[in-house]
Structure formats: C-alpha cells, structure tokens
Amino acid sequence: xxxxxxxxxxxxxxxFRLQVDIGADxxxxxxxxxxxxxxxxxxxxxxxxxxxxxxxIRVGDRVLLDSAKGICLPARKRNIGYLFQDYAxxxxxxxxxxxxxxxxxxxxxxxxxxxxxxxxxxxxxFELTAVADSFPSGISGGQKxxxxxxxxxxxxxSLLLLDEPFSALDPLLRIRVREQCGAMLxxxxxxxxxxxxxxxxxxxxxxxxxxxxxxxxxxxxxxxxLTERDAENSELLRTLVRARSVxxxxxxxxxxxxSF
Amino acid sequence: xxxxxxxxxYFCMVLTLKVAGIATLVxxxxxxxxxxxxxxxxxxxxxxxxxxxxxxxxxxxxxxxxCLILLVGRRGALGSWLAEAGITxxxxxxxxxxxATVVIFPLSYRATRAALESxxxxxxxxxRTLGATEWQVLCRVSLPLAWRGILAGISLAFxxxxxxxGATLMIAGNLPGRTxxxxxxxxxxxxxGNDEKALALVLLTSALCVALLLLAEGLxxxxxxxxxx
Numbered sequence: 001x002x003x004x005x006x007x008x009x010x011x012x013x014x015x016f017r018l019q020v021d022i023g024a025d026x027x028x029x030x031x032x033x034x035x036x037x038x039x040x041x042x043x044x045x046x047x048x049x050x051x052x053x054x055x056x057i058r059v060g061d062r063v064l065l066d067s068a069k070g071i072c073l074p075a076r077k078r079n080i081g082y083l084f085q086d087y088a089x090x091x092x093x094x095x096x097x098x099x100x101x102x103x104x105x106x107x108x109x110x111x112x113x114x115x116x117x118x119x120x121x122x123x124x125x126f127e128l129t130a131v132a133d134s135f136p137s138g139i140s141g142g143q144k145x146x147x148x149x150x151x152x153x154x155x156x157x158s159l160l161l162l163d164e165p166f167s168a169l170d171p172l173l174r175i176r177v178r179e180q181c182g183a184m185l186x187x188x189x190x191x192x193x194x195x196x197x198x199x200x201x202x203x204x205x206x207x208x209x210x211x212x213x214x215x216x217x218x219x220x221x222x223x224x225x226l227t228e229r230d231a232e233n234s235e236l237l238r239t240l241v242r243a244r245s246v247x248x249x250x251x252x253x254x255x256x257x258x259s260f
Numbered sequence: 261x262x263x264x265x266x267x268x269x270y271f272c273m274v275l276t277l278k279v280a281g282i283a284t285l286v287x288x289x290x291x292x293x294x295x296x297x298x299x300x301x302x303x304x305x306x307x308x309x310x311x312x313x314x315x316x317x318x319x320x321x322x323x324x325x326x327c328l329i330l331l332v333g334r335r336g337a338l339g340s341w342l343a344e345a346g347i348t349x350x351x352x353x354x355x356x357x358x359x360a361t362v363v364i365f366p367l368s369y370r371a372t373r374a375a376l377e378s379x380x381x382x383x384x385x386x387x388r389t390l391g392a393t394e395w396q397v398l399c400r401v402s403l404p405l406a407w408r409g410i411l412a413g414i415s416l417a418f419x420x421x422x423x424x425x426g427a428t429l430m431i432a433g434n435l436p437g438r439t440x441x442x443x444x445x446x447x448x449x450x451x452x453g454n455d456e457k458a459l460a461l462v463l464l465t466s467a468l469c470v471a472l473l474l475l476a477e478g479l480x481x482x483x484x485x486x487x488x489x
Contacts, residue, residue: 088386
C-alpha cells in the first residue's frame with residue numbers, strides 16, 4: 001500500500017495542510033495521533049470521499065488515485081470497506097436490509113439467491129440473526145457496530161478502514177466490544193487501517209503504526225521495533241511504549257488476578 | 261356559455277384541482293432536480309440561483325403575471341415560438357397552470373432543498389463506499405430519509421396553487437367555464453353581489469384544503485408507523 005497526499009485548504013477554510021507519505025505492507029496498520037491531525041481526511045482520500053489536490057494511492061496492485069495521470073476512481077468503484085465513527089447505519093432499513101444494501105435489488109433470481117446466502121452468512125457469523133429484522137434505533141451499541149462491520153465486509157473489500165471504531169461506546173462497553181471486534185476481524189483476511197487516539201486500540205489491532213501530528217504523517221513503524229529509546233524522542237511513541245508495557249505486565253499477572 | 265350554478269361550481273372545483281395538481285407535479289419535479297443539483301454542486305453563482313428561486317415568494321403576484329405575459333404573451337419573447345407549436349397560454353387553463361407553477365415553485369424548492377440538506381451526509385457517503393451511484397444514493401438513502409419534509413413542501417405548494425389568484429387573473433383571465441378557478445369565482449360572485457354563491461364557494465374551498473391537509477398528515481403517520489422509526 002502506498003499513500004502520498006499533498007493538499008492545502010484555502011485560508012477561509014482554516015488553511016490546513018495535509019502531507020502524507022506512507023509506504024507500508026502491513027496487514028493491520030494504525031494511524032495514531034491527536035484529533036484534527038488529518039487521520040480521517042486520509043481515510044476519506046483512501047475511500048474516494050475526498051479528492052486531494054495532488055496524490056498517489058495504491059492498494060495491492062490497484063492504483064486508485066494518480067493525480068499526475070489524472071486517475072481518480074470514484075468511491076463506489078474502489079471496493080474499500082469503511083466503518084464510520086458513528087457507524088452510519090441507514091435508519092430506514094432493518095439490520096438485514098442494511099447488510100444487503102451493497103447488492104441493491106438484483107433482477108435475476110440467481111443473483112438474489114447469492115445475495116441472500118451471503119447476507120445470511122454475515123448475520124450468522126456476526127451473531128445478528130436474532131435482531132435481523134430490527135431497525136438500528138432498536139439495537140445496542142455493540143450490535144450497531146457489528147452491523148456496520150458486517151455491511152462493510154459483505155462485499156469482500158480489498159481493504160477495510162476503521163475510523164475511531166470504539167470512541168462512540170462508553171468505557172465499560174468499549175473493552176468488551178474491542179475484544180469481540182478483534183476476534184471478528186481475525187476471521188476475515190481483509191487488510192485493515194484503523195484510526196485511533198487510544199493506544200490500547202493500536203496494541204490490540206495493529207502490527208504497524210503511523211504517527212500523525214498537525215497534518216503530517218510521519219514514518220511507519222512496526223510495533224515490535226519500538227524501543228524505550230523511541231519513547232524519549234516523541235510523546236506519541238512514549239504513550240504507545242507505555243501501553244505496551246502495561247499490557248505485558250497484565251499478561252504476566254493475569255493468572256493470579258483472575259483468582260479473586 | 262351559460263352554465264347552471266351547480267354545474268359552474270363543479271366546473272370551478274375540477275379546474276382548480278386540475279390546475280393545482282398539474283402545477284404541483286411540474287413544480288415538485290423541477291424543485292427536486294434543482295435542489296439535488298444545488299445540494300452537491302459548489303459554484304460561485306449559487307447564491308444568485310437561490311435568490312432567483314425565492315423571488316416569486318416576495319414579488320407581488322401582479323408582477324409575476326406581468327413578467328409571464330412579457331415572456332409567453334403573443335408578442336412575448338417565447339410567444340411566436342409557442343404559437344408555432346400551437347400552444348396558447350394567454351386566456352387558457354394551461355396559462356393558469358404556468359402561473360401557478362411559477363408561484364408555487366419556491367415553496368416546493370425550499371422545502372425540498374432543506375429536507376435533502378438535513379440528511380446526514382455520512383449516510384450518503386456510506387452508501388457511496390458501498391458501491392452506490394449518485395442516482396442510487398438519492399433514491400435509496402436521501403429520498404427515503406427526506407420524503408417527509410418534501411411531502412410537507414408539496415402539500416403546502418398544492419394548497420397555495422389552489423388559492424392562486426393574482427398571476428392567474430393576469431395571464432389566464434377570469435372566463436367562467438374556461439379559466440375560472442375557485443379563487444376567481446369567489447371574487448366574481450362577491451363582486452356581483454351573489455353572497456350565497458360566494459359563501460358556498462368559500463366553504464367548498466376550505467373543506468377541500470382541510471381534507472388535503474388531513475390526507476397528507478395521515479399519509480405521513482402511516483409511513484412513519486410502517487418504517488418503525
């Protein structure tokens with residue numbers, strides 16, 4: 001995956017400049033940084049919802065954007081799954097209809113059968129069969145997220161984007177949903193990019209991390225390569241290294257902790 | 261043409277519904293097209309287009325009528341072209357449709373635009389990432405979520421179209437049995453001192469409007485219950 005973006009907003013819209021140069025072959029990449037540093041904008045550029053002034057985006061062997069050659073695939077042709085921060089479930093459709101949305105209303109019976117099989121399989125693997133005919137307003141936060149995930153994955157996208165997937169949940173629910181979501185994602189081979197400002201998310205989901213600060217994406221590092229030395233140079237890396245040591249400490253003390 | 265009172269009232273009612281109905285259909289579809297275009301496009305003249313579309317709301321109906329005569333009258337800008345096509349709008353019920361369409365377009369347009377813009381853009385973006393074309397985004401996401409606001413605008417436009425008076429009078433005239441709508445007939449009856457007929461027409465018009473509003477309301481409630489929202 002290659003992402004190169006250079007975009008400057010006009011001064012009357014804040015004058016924000018986004019500069020990204022990421023080359024990564026990681027299956028689980030995290031964009032880590034404070035809010036307003038350009039993470040979501042990068043995801044929008046990846047999915048085709050935002051067209052930067054100049055840039056080049058390659059996912060796998062497909063070039064999605066090459067401003068030098070005038071290539072810019074529209075969002076609908078990129079085949080990239082997008083899990084929105086507030087899930088963006090269609091409120092007028094049931095859970096089943098939400099997941100079936102990408103297939104439209106096929107005319108041919110064979111197509112309809114294929115759609116139904118795939119939707120039912122998704123409902124089953126995401127444990128949503130019981131609420132399949134409910135509307136999004138009537139299900140829990142964790143279920144909403146599973147619906148959004150199932151809908152994003154049902155088309156078998158070549159890349160999955162997760163935009164702050166747990167920030168909409170309250171802290172108690174967050175831990176459980178995060179574990180569940182991690183387990184669900186492990187079932188699918190789809191490479192994923194996750195945006196977060198929570199170091200725990202990075203630890204659970206990612207194998208590499210790109211740091212974001214004030215519109216600039218720094219170099220991409222694999223989590224294993226992070227050392228105490230990095231922590232001295234950057235505050236963002238310090239929070240990551242600290243979160244890693246906390247996790248390691250918990251893992252070592254897990255057995256005695258469970259006993260009371 | 262001399263019609264008995266009952267027949268003439270019946271004629272007025274049918275003509276009024278026909279004129280308002282066609283005008284509403286035309287205005288609502290144009291409003292939807294323009295509102296859809298305006299909601300996504302970003303161009304410098306946007307403010308001007310919006311102001312132009314709101315103009316019929318604030319102009320006196322006589323001014324609208326006069327402008328329409330300048331445009332589609334016999335010696336108007338489009339008059340000769342229309343005459344060649346065999347269309348006469350002056351002193352015809354079709355002219356009343358044109359007048360009503362222009363007058364009610366802003367109501368429909370503003371309601372449609374507000375309703376479309378109130379739809380969460382993230383939902384439309386979600387549809388795009390799921391492979392929907394812009395047309396599918398409109399039909400499968402924006403319209404189902406915005407139809408209530410659009411319908412409110414349409415029923416308001418229809419009611420306003422039924423009551424259209426000034427511009428209609430100028431372009432279509434007040435010809436009993438040809439272009440006389442309920443609103444014109446009420447004025448006519450009142451001027452002629454025929455208070456009973458005027459009262460009957462007023463009651464009929466009010467009853468029609470109340471029935472329409474109830475219908476729109478009922479439709480909204482039923483769809484609401486069906487969608488479970």
